[in-house]
Amino acid sequence: MTTTGSPAPHITVAVDGSVHADQALRWAAAEAAARGLALRIVHAWLPMPTPGSRAAGRAESRKILDEAEVRARAYAPDVPVTTAEIADLVGSALAVESATAALLVLGSRGRGGFRSLLLGSNSLTAASIARCPVVVVREALPREDPGRIRDVVVGIDEKNAADDVLAFAFAEAAAHPAARLRVVHGWTMGASALAGGPVFDEDAVEAAVTRALAEVVAGWAEKYPQVEILRVTAHTQAAEALVEASADARLTIVGRRTGGTSLGLRLGPVAHAVLTHAHGPVAVVPY
Template sequence: MTVHAPHITVAVDRSRYADDALAWATGQAERRHVALRILHAWVPMTAGTHDARLTTAQHILARAQTRAYDLAPDLDVTTLAPADLTGSALSTESRHTRLLVLGSRGRGGFRGLLLGSTSLTAAATADCPVVVVRRRSTQDERQRSADVVVGVDAGEPADALLDFAFEEAATRPGARLQLVYAQSMGASAWTGGRTPAPDDVTADLDQVLGAATAAWSAKYPEVEVIRQPVHAAPAGVLVDVSARVALTVVGRKLTGSLLGLRLGPVAHAVLLHAHGPVAVVPF
Protein backbone atom coordinates (compact mmCIF):
# COMPACT_ATOMS: atom_id res chain seq x y z
CA MET A 1 0.00 0.00 0.00
CA THR A 2 1.23 3.51 -0.75
CA VAL A 3 3.20 5.12 2.09
CA HIS A 4 1.21 8.06 3.47
CA ALA A 5 3.92 10.03 5.24
CA PRO A 6 3.46 13.81 5.43
CA HIS A 7 6.25 14.78 3.06
CA ILE A 8 8.32 13.97 -0.02
CA THR A 9 12.10 13.99 0.29
CA VAL A 10 14.61 15.01 -2.36
CA ALA A 11 18.36 14.54 -1.95
CA VAL A 12 20.56 17.34 -3.31
CA ASP A 13 24.21 18.17 -3.87
CA ARG A 14 25.80 20.73 -6.19
CA SER A 15 25.22 18.75 -9.41
CA ARG A 16 22.80 19.54 -12.21
CA TYR A 17 21.34 16.07 -11.67
CA ALA A 18 20.26 17.12 -8.19
CA ASP A 19 18.75 20.30 -9.65
CA ASP A 20 16.63 18.15 -11.97
CA ALA A 21 15.51 16.01 -9.04
CA LEU A 22 14.65 19.10 -6.99
CA ALA A 23 12.46 20.55 -9.75
CA TRP A 24 10.68 17.21 -10.21
CA ALA A 25 10.13 16.71 -6.47
CA THR A 26 8.83 20.25 -6.03
CA GLY A 27 6.21 19.69 -8.71
CA GLN A 28 5.31 16.35 -7.19
CA ALA A 29 4.84 17.80 -3.71
CA GLU A 30 2.71 20.59 -5.12
CA ARG A 31 0.47 18.15 -7.02
CA ARG A 32 0.05 15.90 -4.01
CA HIS A 33 -0.44 18.79 -1.56
CA VAL A 34 2.28 17.59 0.81
CA ALA A 35 5.42 19.18 2.24
CA LEU A 36 8.85 18.92 0.64
CA ARG A 37 11.94 17.99 2.63
CA ILE A 38 15.35 18.71 1.08
CA LEU A 39 18.18 16.51 2.34
CA HIS A 40 21.94 16.87 2.03
CA ALA A 41 24.17 14.46 3.93
CA TRP A 42 27.70 15.45 4.89
CA VAL A 43 30.55 13.76 6.74
CA PRO A 44 33.20 15.69 8.74
CA MET A 45 36.38 13.85 7.75
CA THR A 46 38.41 15.35 10.59
CA ALA A 47 37.63 17.54 13.56
CA GLY A 48 39.12 20.54 11.79
CA THR A 49 36.76 20.25 8.82
CA HIS A 50 33.53 20.04 10.81
CA ASP A 51 32.53 23.71 10.64
CA ALA A 52 33.54 24.13 6.99
CA ARG A 53 31.64 21.06 5.85
CA LEU A 54 28.55 22.02 7.85
CA THR A 55 28.63 25.51 6.35
CA THR A 56 28.87 24.02 2.86
CA ALA A 57 25.92 21.72 3.56
CA GLN A 58 23.84 24.62 4.85
CA HIS A 59 24.70 26.67 1.77
CA ILE A 60 23.65 23.83 -0.56
CA LEU A 61 20.37 23.43 1.31
CA ALA A 62 19.64 27.17 1.39
CA ARG A 63 20.16 27.41 -2.37
CA ALA A 64 17.91 24.42 -2.98
CA GLN A 65 15.20 25.77 -0.67
CA THR A 66 15.23 29.13 -2.46
CA ARG A 67 14.85 27.39 -5.81
CA ALA A 68 11.96 25.28 -4.51
CA TYR A 69 10.17 28.44 -3.33
CA ASP A 70 10.79 30.03 -6.73
CA LEU A 71 9.05 27.07 -8.35
CA ALA A 72 6.24 26.75 -5.78
CA PRO A 73 5.95 29.81 -3.50
CA ASP A 74 3.22 28.34 -1.29
CA LEU A 75 4.91 24.99 -0.70
CA ASP A 76 5.94 23.94 2.81
CA VAL A 77 9.69 23.34 2.42
CA THR A 78 12.07 22.16 5.15
CA THR A 79 15.70 21.05 5.08
CA LEU A 80 17.72 18.30 6.72
CA ALA A 81 21.53 18.03 6.98
CA PRO A 82 22.40 14.71 8.64
CA ALA A 83 26.07 14.18 9.50
CA ASP A 84 26.16 10.78 7.88
CA LEU A 85 27.15 8.91 4.75
CA THR A 86 24.70 9.60 1.95
CA GLY A 87 23.58 5.99 1.58
CA SER A 88 22.93 5.61 5.30
CA ALA A 89 21.08 8.92 5.48
CA LEU A 90 18.85 7.96 2.55
CA SER A 91 18.12 4.58 4.09
CA THR A 92 17.04 6.20 7.34
CA GLU A 93 14.95 8.84 5.59
CA SER A 94 13.19 6.21 3.46
CA ARG A 95 11.51 4.93 6.62
CA HIS A 96 9.91 8.31 7.31
CA THR A 97 8.96 9.74 3.91
CA ARG A 98 6.29 8.83 1.39
CA LEU A 99 8.63 9.21 -1.58
CA LEU A 100 12.37 9.63 -2.08
CA VAL A 101 13.54 11.56 -5.16
CA LEU A 102 17.10 11.40 -6.50
CA GLY A 103 19.04 12.60 -9.50
CA SER A 104 20.30 10.00 -11.94
CA ARG A 105 23.91 10.70 -11.04
CA GLY A 106 25.63 12.74 -8.35
CA ARG A 107 28.94 14.58 -8.31
CA GLY A 108 30.81 11.38 -7.60
CA GLY A 109 29.49 9.52 -10.67
CA PHE A 110 31.64 8.41 -13.57
CA ARG A 111 31.40 10.40 -16.80
CA GLY A 112 28.99 8.71 -19.20
CA LEU A 113 27.38 6.52 -16.55
CA LEU A 114 23.62 7.05 -16.64
CA LEU A 115 22.91 5.90 -13.10
CA GLY A 116 25.11 6.55 -10.09
CA SER A 117 25.75 3.92 -7.42
CA THR A 118 23.96 5.94 -4.73
CA SER A 119 20.77 6.22 -6.77
CA LEU A 120 20.90 2.56 -7.77
CA THR A 121 21.43 1.39 -4.20
CA ALA A 122 18.65 3.59 -2.84
CA ALA A 123 16.24 2.39 -5.52
CA ALA A 124 17.12 -1.21 -4.67
CA THR A 125 16.94 -1.00 -0.87
CA ALA A 126 14.74 1.89 0.31
CA ASP A 127 11.64 1.21 2.37
CA CYS A 128 9.56 3.69 0.35
CA PRO A 129 9.09 4.28 -3.39
CA VAL A 130 12.10 5.93 -5.03
CA VAL A 131 12.03 8.12 -8.13
CA VAL A 132 15.24 8.54 -10.12
CA VAL A 133 15.02 11.64 -12.32
CA ARG A 134 16.87 11.78 -15.60
CA ARG A 135 17.18 15.02 -17.56
CA ARG A 136 15.36 15.19 -20.88
CA SER A 137 16.07 17.47 -23.80
CA THR A 138 13.60 20.24 -24.67
CA GLN A 139 12.54 18.20 -27.68
CA ASP A 140 11.88 15.18 -25.44
CA GLU A 141 9.67 17.30 -23.18
CA ARG A 142 7.56 18.48 -26.11
CA GLN A 143 7.05 14.93 -27.36
CA ARG A 144 6.08 13.27 -24.11
CA SER A 145 2.52 12.89 -22.80
CA ALA A 146 1.26 13.24 -19.23
CA ASP A 147 0.72 9.48 -19.08
CA VAL A 148 2.12 7.10 -16.50
CA VAL A 149 3.26 3.65 -17.60
CA VAL A 150 3.60 0.74 -15.19
CA GLY A 151 5.11 -2.66 -15.82
CA VAL A 152 3.06 -5.42 -14.18
CA ASP A 153 3.66 -9.12 -13.69
CA ALA A 154 0.23 -10.53 -14.56
CA GLY A 155 1.07 -13.68 -12.63
CA GLU A 156 1.75 -11.67 -9.48
CA PRO A 157 0.03 -8.26 -9.60
CA ALA A 158 1.21 -6.18 -6.64
CA ASP A 159 -1.25 -3.95 -4.78
CA ALA A 160 1.44 -1.47 -3.73
CA LEU A 161 2.65 -1.10 -7.30
CA LEU A 162 -0.83 -0.59 -8.74
CA ASP A 163 -1.84 1.78 -5.93
CA PHE A 164 1.19 3.99 -6.58
CA ALA A 165 0.71 3.97 -10.35
CA PHE A 166 -3.00 4.79 -10.20
CA GLU A 167 -2.45 7.55 -7.66
CA GLU A 168 0.32 9.03 -9.81
CA ALA A 169 -1.94 9.13 -12.85
CA ALA A 170 -4.75 10.64 -10.78
CA THR A 171 -2.55 13.58 -9.72
CA ARG A 172 -1.60 14.48 -13.31
CA PRO A 173 -4.24 16.38 -15.33
CA GLY A 174 -5.10 14.51 -18.51
CA ALA A 175 -2.90 11.54 -17.68
CA ARG A 176 -3.80 8.01 -18.62
CA LEU A 177 -2.35 4.90 -16.99
CA GLN A 178 -0.67 2.60 -19.48
CA LEU A 179 -0.58 -0.86 -17.97
CA VAL A 180 2.03 -3.00 -19.69
CA TYR A 181 2.54 -6.70 -19.34
CA ALA A 182 5.18 -7.88 -21.74
CA GLN A 183 5.86 -11.51 -22.51
CA SER A 184 8.09 -13.15 -25.07
CA MET A 185 6.18 -15.41 -27.45
CA GLY A 186 8.83 -18.08 -27.03
CA ALA A 187 8.80 -18.01 -23.23
CA SER A 188 6.82 -21.21 -22.85
CA ALA A 189 9.19 -23.07 -25.17
CA TRP A 190 11.98 -22.74 -22.63
CA THR A 191 9.91 -24.82 -20.21
CA GLY A 192 8.96 -27.42 -22.79
CA GLY A 193 5.51 -26.01 -23.55
CA ARG A 194 4.04 -25.14 -26.91
CA THR A 195 4.36 -21.65 -28.36
CA PRO A 196 0.83 -20.20 -28.15
CA ALA A 197 -0.86 -18.25 -30.92
CA PRO A 198 -0.45 -14.47 -30.55
CA ASP A 199 -4.21 -13.86 -30.41
CA ASP A 200 -4.62 -16.42 -27.61
CA VAL A 201 -1.87 -14.84 -25.54
CA THR A 202 -3.29 -11.34 -26.04
CA ALA A 203 -6.76 -12.41 -24.96
CA ASP A 204 -5.45 -14.22 -21.88
CA LEU A 205 -3.23 -11.35 -20.79
CA ASP A 206 -5.95 -8.76 -21.32
CA GLN A 207 -8.31 -10.77 -19.14
CA VAL A 208 -5.71 -11.14 -16.39
CA LEU A 209 -4.82 -7.45 -16.45
CA GLY A 210 -8.47 -6.44 -16.37
CA ALA A 211 -9.13 -8.56 -13.30
CA ALA A 212 -5.98 -7.32 -11.56
CA THR A 213 -6.90 -3.66 -11.97
CA ALA A 214 -10.68 -3.75 -11.47
CA ALA A 215 -10.51 -2.67 -7.82
CA TRP A 216 -8.08 0.16 -8.58
CA SER A 217 -10.21 1.43 -11.46
CA ALA A 218 -13.13 1.58 -9.03
CA LYS A 219 -10.98 3.53 -6.53
CA TYR A 220 -9.69 5.93 -9.19
CA PRO A 221 -12.58 6.18 -11.69
CA GLU A 222 -11.13 9.36 -13.21
CA VAL A 223 -8.08 7.48 -14.49
CA GLU A 224 -8.37 6.08 -18.00
CA VAL A 225 -6.56 2.74 -18.16
CA ILE A 226 -4.94 1.43 -21.31
CA ARG A 227 -4.04 -2.24 -21.05
CA GLN A 228 -1.17 -3.20 -23.30
CA PRO A 229 -0.34 -6.90 -23.38
CA VAL A 230 2.69 -7.05 -25.67
CA HIS A 231 4.85 -9.86 -26.97
CA ALA A 232 8.38 -8.63 -26.37
CA ALA A 233 11.03 -8.40 -23.68
CA PRO A 234 9.52 -6.43 -20.74
CA ALA A 235 12.53 -4.19 -20.13
CA GLY A 236 12.82 -3.19 -23.77
CA VAL A 237 9.14 -2.30 -24.00
CA LEU A 238 9.24 -0.13 -20.87
CA VAL A 239 12.44 1.63 -21.91
CA ASP A 240 10.93 2.42 -25.31
CA VAL A 241 7.68 3.75 -23.81
CA SER A 242 9.58 5.80 -21.21
CA ALA A 243 10.56 8.27 -23.94
CA ARG A 244 6.91 9.21 -24.46
CA VAL A 245 5.43 9.36 -20.95
CA ALA A 246 5.82 11.46 -17.81
CA LEU A 247 6.79 8.59 -15.50
CA THR A 248 7.70 4.92 -15.78
CA VAL A 249 6.86 2.74 -12.76
CA VAL A 250 8.41 -0.63 -11.94
CA GLY A 251 8.23 -2.86 -8.90
CA ARG A 252 10.80 -4.32 -6.55
CA LYS A 253 10.17 -7.29 -4.29
CA LEU A 254 10.96 -6.79 -0.62
CA THR A 255 12.19 -10.36 -0.39
CA GLY A 256 14.90 -12.08 -2.34
CA SER A 257 18.34 -10.92 -3.42
CA LEU A 258 18.34 -10.53 -7.20
CA LEU A 259 21.49 -8.87 -8.51
CA GLY A 260 22.61 -8.66 -4.90
CA LEU A 261 20.31 -5.73 -4.19
CA ARG A 262 16.77 -7.17 -4.26
CA LEU A 263 16.29 -5.53 -7.64
CA GLY A 264 14.95 -7.67 -10.46
CA PRO A 265 16.48 -7.63 -13.95
CA VAL A 266 13.60 -5.68 -15.51
CA ALA A 267 13.69 -2.90 -12.92
CA HIS A 268 17.47 -2.81 -13.10
CA ALA A 269 17.48 -2.48 -16.89
CA VAL A 270 14.78 0.21 -16.88
CA LEU A 271 16.70 2.24 -14.30
CA LEU A 272 19.84 2.07 -16.42
CA HIS A 273 18.31 2.83 -19.80
CA ALA A 274 15.02 4.73 -19.39
CA HIS A 275 14.63 8.08 -21.14
CA GLY A 276 12.89 9.83 -18.26
CA PRO A 277 11.97 9.59 -14.55
CA VAL A 278 11.58 6.07 -13.15
CA ALA A 279 9.74 5.13 -9.96
CA VAL A 280 10.74 1.93 -8.17
CA VAL A 281 8.03 0.72 -5.79
CA PRO A 282 8.76 -1.94 -3.14
CA PHE A 283 6.12 -4.61 -2.60
Protein backbone atom coordinates (compact mmCIF):
# COMPACT_ATOMS: atom_id res chain seq x y z
CA MET A 1 0.00 0.00 0.00
CA THR A 2 1.19 3.47 -0.90
CA THR A 3 0.42 6.53 1.20
CA THR A 4 0.84 10.17 0.35
CA GLY A 5 0.49 13.51 2.07
CA SER A 6 0.12 16.17 -0.62
CA PRO A 7 -0.35 14.37 -3.95
CA ALA A 8 -0.12 15.93 -7.41
CA PRO A 9 -3.35 17.02 -9.18
CA HIS A 10 -5.66 14.12 -8.52
CA ILE A 11 -9.12 12.69 -8.09
CA THR A 12 -9.92 11.42 -4.60
CA VAL A 13 -12.31 8.51 -4.14
CA ALA A 14 -13.54 7.32 -0.76
CA VAL A 15 -13.95 3.59 -0.21
CA ASP A 16 -15.35 1.46 2.62
CA GLY A 17 -15.52 -2.02 1.13
CA SER A 18 -19.13 -1.69 -0.04
CA VAL A 19 -20.53 -2.36 -3.50
CA HIS A 20 -21.43 1.32 -3.78
CA ALA A 21 -17.84 2.33 -3.04
CA ASP A 22 -16.56 -0.04 -5.72
CA GLN A 23 -18.90 1.58 -8.25
CA ALA A 24 -17.46 4.95 -7.25
CA LEU A 25 -13.94 3.55 -7.55
CA ARG A 26 -14.57 2.27 -11.07
CA TRP A 27 -16.05 5.62 -12.13
CA ALA A 28 -13.20 7.59 -10.52
CA ALA A 29 -10.52 5.43 -12.15
CA ALA A 30 -12.06 5.93 -15.60
CA GLU A 31 -12.38 9.67 -14.99
CA ALA A 32 -8.76 9.94 -13.85
CA ALA A 33 -7.69 8.18 -17.04
CA ALA A 34 -9.80 10.50 -19.20
CA ARG A 35 -8.47 13.64 -17.49
CA GLY A 36 -4.86 12.51 -17.16
CA LEU A 37 -4.95 12.80 -13.36
CA ALA A 38 -3.70 10.62 -10.54
CA LEU A 39 -6.11 8.68 -8.33
CA ARG A 40 -6.02 8.93 -4.53
CA ILE A 41 -8.00 6.27 -2.66
CA VAL A 42 -8.92 7.07 0.94
CA HIS A 43 -10.61 5.21 3.77
CA ALA A 44 -11.66 6.97 6.95
CA TRP A 45 -12.14 5.14 10.21
CA LEU A 46 -12.58 6.31 13.77
CA PRO A 47 -10.13 4.68 16.22
CA MET A 48 -11.74 3.00 19.21
CA PRO A 49 -10.43 3.62 22.75
CA THR A 50 -8.92 0.16 23.35
CA PRO A 51 -5.59 -0.91 21.77
CA GLY A 52 -7.11 -4.12 20.41
CA SER A 53 -9.93 -2.24 18.72
CA ARG A 54 -7.51 0.26 17.21
CA ALA A 55 -5.33 -2.52 15.81
CA ALA A 56 -8.35 -4.29 14.34
CA GLY A 57 -9.65 -1.07 12.83
CA ARG A 58 -6.31 -0.28 11.26
CA ALA A 59 -5.99 -3.79 9.85
CA GLU A 60 -9.48 -3.58 8.34
CA SER A 61 -8.67 -0.18 6.85
CA ARG A 62 -5.50 -1.49 5.25
CA LYS A 63 -7.36 -4.49 3.83
CA ILE A 64 -10.02 -2.26 2.29
CA LEU A 65 -7.40 0.04 0.76
CA ASP A 66 -5.20 -2.78 -0.54
CA GLU A 67 -8.14 -4.43 -2.26
CA ALA A 68 -9.33 -1.12 -3.70
CA GLU A 69 -5.86 -0.37 -5.05
CA VAL A 70 -5.74 -3.71 -6.87
CA ARG A 71 -9.13 -3.08 -8.45
CA ALA A 72 -8.24 0.51 -9.40
CA ARG A 73 -5.10 -0.63 -11.21
CA ALA A 74 -7.19 -3.18 -13.09
CA TYR A 75 -9.81 -0.56 -14.01
CA ALA A 76 -7.23 2.00 -15.23
CA PRO A 77 -3.73 0.47 -15.60
CA ASP A 78 -2.05 3.71 -16.69
CA VAL A 79 -3.35 5.88 -13.84
CA PRO A 80 -0.98 6.57 -10.91
CA VAL A 81 -2.65 5.30 -7.73
CA THR A 82 -1.97 6.20 -4.09
CA THR A 83 -3.88 5.28 -0.95
CA ALA A 84 -4.32 6.81 2.50
CA GLU A 85 -5.80 5.74 5.82
CA ILE A 86 -7.44 8.59 7.70
CA ALA A 87 -8.20 8.22 11.40
CA ASP A 88 -11.18 10.56 11.63
CA LEU A 89 -14.90 10.84 11.14
CA VAL A 90 -15.83 10.32 7.50
CA GLY A 91 -17.37 13.76 7.05
CA SER A 92 -14.37 15.54 8.56
CA ALA A 93 -11.93 13.48 6.51
CA LEU A 94 -13.73 14.21 3.26
CA ALA A 95 -13.89 17.93 4.02
CA VAL A 96 -10.10 17.97 4.44
CA GLU A 97 -9.55 15.89 1.30
CA SER A 98 -11.70 18.27 -0.74
CA ALA A 99 -9.24 21.10 -0.10
CA THR A 100 -6.58 19.52 -2.33
CA ALA A 101 -8.53 17.29 -4.73
CA ALA A 102 -9.61 18.28 -8.22
CA LEU A 103 -12.65 16.07 -7.71
CA LEU A 104 -14.06 14.02 -4.83
CA VAL A 105 -15.94 10.82 -5.74
CA LEU A 106 -18.26 8.84 -3.45
CA GLY A 107 -20.76 6.03 -3.66
CA SER A 108 -24.40 6.87 -3.01
CA ARG A 109 -24.40 4.81 0.20
CA GLY A 110 -21.84 3.03 2.35
CA ARG A 111 -21.79 -0.23 4.25
CA GLY A 112 -23.70 1.27 7.15
CA GLY A 113 -26.48 2.80 5.05
CA PHE A 114 -30.09 1.67 5.29
CA ARG A 115 -31.32 0.19 2.01
CA SER A 116 -34.45 2.35 2.24
CA LEU A 117 -32.37 5.52 2.03
CA LEU A 118 -31.86 6.94 -1.46
CA LEU A 119 -28.77 8.88 -0.43
CA GLY A 120 -26.31 8.20 2.37
CA SER A 121 -25.52 10.80 5.02
CA ASN A 122 -21.80 10.96 4.18
CA SER A 123 -22.52 11.54 0.49
CA LEU A 124 -25.01 14.26 1.32
CA THR A 125 -22.64 15.93 3.77
CA ALA A 126 -19.70 15.89 1.35
CA ALA A 127 -21.81 17.28 -1.49
CA SER A 128 -22.96 20.06 0.85
CA ILE A 129 -19.64 21.23 2.31
CA ALA A 130 -16.79 20.13 0.04
CA ARG A 131 -14.47 22.76 -1.40
CA CYS A 132 -14.10 20.92 -4.71
CA PRO A 133 -16.68 19.36 -7.03
CA VAL A 134 -18.19 16.15 -5.66
CA VAL A 135 -19.46 13.26 -7.76
CA VAL A 136 -21.92 10.85 -6.17
CA VAL A 137 -22.11 7.62 -8.15
CA ARG A 138 -25.58 6.16 -7.87
CA GLU A 139 -26.31 2.44 -8.05
CA ALA A 140 -25.17 0.28 -10.99
CA LEU A 141 -23.31 2.09 -13.75
CA PRO A 142 -24.44 1.48 -17.34
CA ARG A 143 -22.05 -0.48 -19.50
CA GLU A 144 -20.24 1.64 -22.04
CA ASP A 145 -21.62 1.23 -25.55
CA PRO A 146 -19.16 2.56 -28.19
CA GLY A 147 -22.06 3.23 -30.54
CA ARG A 148 -24.09 5.24 -28.05
CA ILE A 149 -23.59 8.88 -27.18
CA ARG A 150 -23.94 9.53 -23.45
CA ASP A 151 -24.27 13.26 -22.87
CA VAL A 152 -22.84 15.33 -20.08
CA VAL A 153 -25.85 17.19 -18.66
CA VAL A 154 -25.62 20.48 -16.79
CA GLY A 155 -28.46 22.41 -15.23
CA ILE A 156 -28.20 26.19 -15.20
CA ASP A 157 -30.27 29.23 -14.38
CA GLU A 158 -30.07 31.60 -17.33
CA LYS A 159 -30.42 34.59 -14.97
CA ASN A 160 -27.71 33.48 -12.58
CA ALA A 161 -25.37 31.14 -14.44
CA ALA A 162 -22.26 30.24 -12.44
CA ASP A 163 -18.95 30.26 -14.31
CA ASP A 164 -17.50 27.55 -12.05
CA VAL A 165 -20.35 25.19 -12.94
CA LEU A 166 -20.07 25.86 -16.67
CA ALA A 167 -16.28 25.57 -16.57
CA PHE A 168 -16.57 22.15 -14.94
CA ALA A 169 -19.25 21.03 -17.41
CA PHE A 170 -17.32 22.07 -20.52
CA ALA A 171 -14.08 20.54 -19.21
CA GLU A 172 -15.93 17.30 -18.46
CA ALA A 173 -17.42 17.13 -21.95
CA ALA A 174 -14.04 17.96 -23.51
CA ALA A 175 -12.43 15.09 -21.56
CA HIS A 176 -14.87 12.66 -23.20
CA PRO A 177 -14.78 13.37 -26.95
CA ALA A 178 -17.77 11.13 -27.70
CA ALA A 179 -19.98 13.07 -25.29
CA ARG A 180 -22.08 16.10 -26.08
CA LEU A 181 -22.85 18.80 -23.52
CA ARG A 182 -26.57 19.11 -22.90
CA VAL A 183 -27.36 22.41 -21.18
CA VAL A 184 -30.74 22.08 -19.48
CA HIS A 185 -32.98 24.77 -18.05
CA GLY A 186 -36.38 23.97 -16.60
CA TRP A 187 -38.89 26.79 -16.45
CA THR A 188 -42.47 27.42 -15.40
CA MET A 189 -44.69 30.42 -16.00
CA GLY A 190 -44.47 31.43 -12.35
CA ALA A 191 -40.67 31.25 -12.31
CA SER A 192 -40.12 32.95 -15.65
CA ALA A 193 -41.66 36.39 -15.26
CA LEU A 194 -39.62 38.63 -17.54
CA ALA A 195 -39.04 42.32 -18.00
CA GLY A 196 -41.30 43.96 -15.48
CA GLY A 197 -43.95 41.44 -14.59
CA PRO A 198 -45.68 38.16 -15.30
CA VAL A 199 -45.86 36.96 -18.89
CA PHE A 200 -48.64 34.58 -19.87
CA ASP A 201 -47.54 33.81 -23.44
CA GLU A 202 -45.71 30.50 -23.14
CA ASP A 203 -44.14 30.83 -26.58
CA ALA A 204 -42.75 34.26 -25.70
CA VAL A 205 -41.34 32.98 -22.42
CA GLU A 206 -39.71 29.97 -24.05
CA ALA A 207 -38.20 32.13 -26.80
CA ALA A 208 -36.78 34.54 -24.21
CA VAL A 209 -35.34 31.69 -22.12
CA THR A 210 -33.82 30.09 -25.21
CA ARG A 211 -32.13 33.35 -26.21
CA ALA A 212 -30.79 33.88 -22.70
CA LEU A 213 -29.47 30.32 -22.59
CA ALA A 214 -27.64 30.82 -25.88
CA GLU A 215 -26.02 34.00 -24.55
CA VAL A 216 -24.89 32.24 -21.35
CA VAL A 217 -23.00 29.49 -23.18
CA ALA A 218 -21.73 31.56 -26.13
CA GLY A 219 -18.38 32.46 -24.57
CA TRP A 220 -17.77 28.92 -23.37
CA ALA A 221 -18.60 27.55 -26.80
CA GLU A 222 -15.83 29.71 -28.25
CA LYS A 223 -13.38 28.44 -25.62
CA TYR A 224 -14.32 24.80 -26.26
CA PRO A 225 -15.05 24.61 -30.00
CA GLN A 226 -14.63 20.82 -29.92
CA VAL A 227 -17.63 20.37 -27.62
CA GLU A 228 -20.99 19.82 -29.29
CA ILE A 229 -23.66 21.71 -27.34
CA LEU A 230 -27.35 20.90 -27.05
CA ARG A 231 -29.48 23.60 -25.42
CA VAL A 232 -32.67 22.28 -23.84
CA THR A 233 -35.45 24.38 -22.36
CA ALA A 234 -38.04 22.25 -20.60
CA HIS A 235 -41.42 23.57 -19.52
CA THR A 236 -41.23 21.92 -16.10
CA GLN A 237 -39.50 22.30 -12.75
CA ALA A 238 -35.70 22.36 -12.98
CA ALA A 239 -35.20 19.29 -10.78
CA GLU A 240 -37.71 17.26 -12.77
CA ALA A 241 -36.04 18.23 -16.06
CA LEU A 242 -32.60 17.25 -14.78
CA VAL A 243 -33.70 13.95 -13.27
CA GLU A 244 -35.32 13.03 -16.58
CA ALA A 245 -32.20 14.07 -18.50
CA SER A 246 -30.01 11.97 -16.19
CA ALA A 247 -31.54 8.74 -17.50
CA ASP A 248 -29.14 8.61 -20.44
CA ALA A 249 -26.36 10.90 -19.19
CA ARG A 250 -22.81 9.89 -18.30
CA LEU A 251 -22.87 12.67 -15.68
CA THR A 252 -25.45 15.20 -14.50
CA ILE A 253 -24.02 18.44 -13.09
CA VAL A 254 -25.65 20.88 -10.68
CA GLY A 255 -24.30 23.85 -8.76
CA ARG A 256 -24.16 24.64 -5.05
CA ARG A 257 -23.87 28.13 -3.62
CA THR A 258 -21.10 28.67 -1.08
CA GLY A 259 -20.88 31.23 1.70
CA GLY A 260 -23.85 32.70 3.47
CA THR A 261 -24.71 32.58 7.15
CA SER A 262 -26.55 29.27 7.31
CA LEU A 263 -25.13 26.76 9.78
CA GLY A 264 -26.91 23.87 8.06
CA LEU A 265 -26.06 21.92 4.94
CA ARG A 266 -25.66 24.34 2.04
CA LEU A 267 -27.44 22.33 -0.64
CA GLY A 268 -30.31 23.87 -2.58
CA PRO A 269 -33.59 22.08 -3.32
CA VAL A 270 -32.75 21.39 -6.97
CA ALA A 271 -29.33 19.91 -6.20
CA HIS A 272 -30.79 17.86 -3.35
CA ALA A 273 -33.59 16.49 -5.53
CA VAL A 274 -31.21 15.59 -8.36
CA LEU A 275 -28.78 13.89 -5.96
CA THR A 276 -31.63 11.89 -4.47
CA HIS A 277 -33.49 10.86 -7.62
CA ALA A 278 -31.06 10.94 -10.57
CA HIS A 279 -30.59 7.75 -12.57
CA GLY A 280 -26.79 8.01 -12.76
CA PRO A 281 -23.73 9.83 -11.41
CA VAL A 282 -24.29 13.41 -10.22
CA ALA A 283 -21.67 16.15 -9.80
CA VAL A 284 -22.24 18.99 -7.34
CA VAL A 285 -20.02 21.98 -8.13
CA PRO A 286 -19.51 24.72 -5.50
CA TYR A 287 -19.61 28.31 -6.72
